Amino acid sequence: MGEIRSFEILSEERFAEIYHALWRKLYSVAYNHLRDKTVAQELVQDVFVKLWLNRKNIKQVENAEAYLLTAIRNKIYDHFDSVACRKKHYKLALEDFSEELNAVEDVVVFNEGMSVINDELDKMPEKTQAVFRLSKFHRYSNDEIAEKTQLSSKAVEYHITQAIKRLRIRLAMFLSEILIFCLAVL
Template identity: 50%
Template structure:
């Protein structure tokens, strides 16, 4: 059985090899992974490979060395697979966190913008328009003054009024939200 063969391995020979080497190969795999299932799968892979390649193994002179080399290669492949899987999991977890944070940030931004727009709607029309041109559209005070046909001082006044009122109203809302959140944790 361990000499150079002239024909493919028979079913009986394969069964004998399986009986002789299964426990030894299992022991090698188990020593590396300390996991029965993994060790059994690796041994099974070696024997499946042996059976599928039985016609091509006529040149093998040292069958035990060949089987243990096959096991070593399966162990290396398993380590590579585990490392790749861990890397993929780390990357997926990191990407998922970024997506969740981006979604949370987008939602928070939209809610804040909605709240800001509600409070802006309570201001006089001219003050609203000037504030939006200044803060949302990024016009300078001079550009707003020219566009609205008012003085630069009037633009400053409307922006100051809008900021004061928004700050007071939004501070109250933030305070209420904080009270609600902290009372829920008690």
């Protein structure tokens, strides 16, 4: 390939000569790095389009082949940077999305669990319900509950123990239902 001193005088005929002489070589370089025919072709086309559009702004060029090989290598590096950036953003977006999904799932499971607890509490005697709610939902001590309900400390412990026993059984069934559902989804 002959030397080109300046692309300022690049005519359509000379551009066509350069294009036909170097297109395959530039494509080979791009394909060897990318292993993707379509992307390699697009990058080579981008190099030639940029050459044509900037022909008046490109000053002294000693060797058109070296100039265009450098241009295609820069396009390849830009492509790799772009792909890496997209992958990074995609990964971050997936992490954010899965965190949001987990948060929503956690709220749903919590609400369903509380519903199961409240349903089971509603089936218990009123004193047992009241003592358990004061202890676990309102964080009263056993002595405070005894004073408030006019029960002995032993009676308060009894009601809490009875409620916990029943809730353990019901919550175990609830958790096994969730586990079966999760395994079915997988």
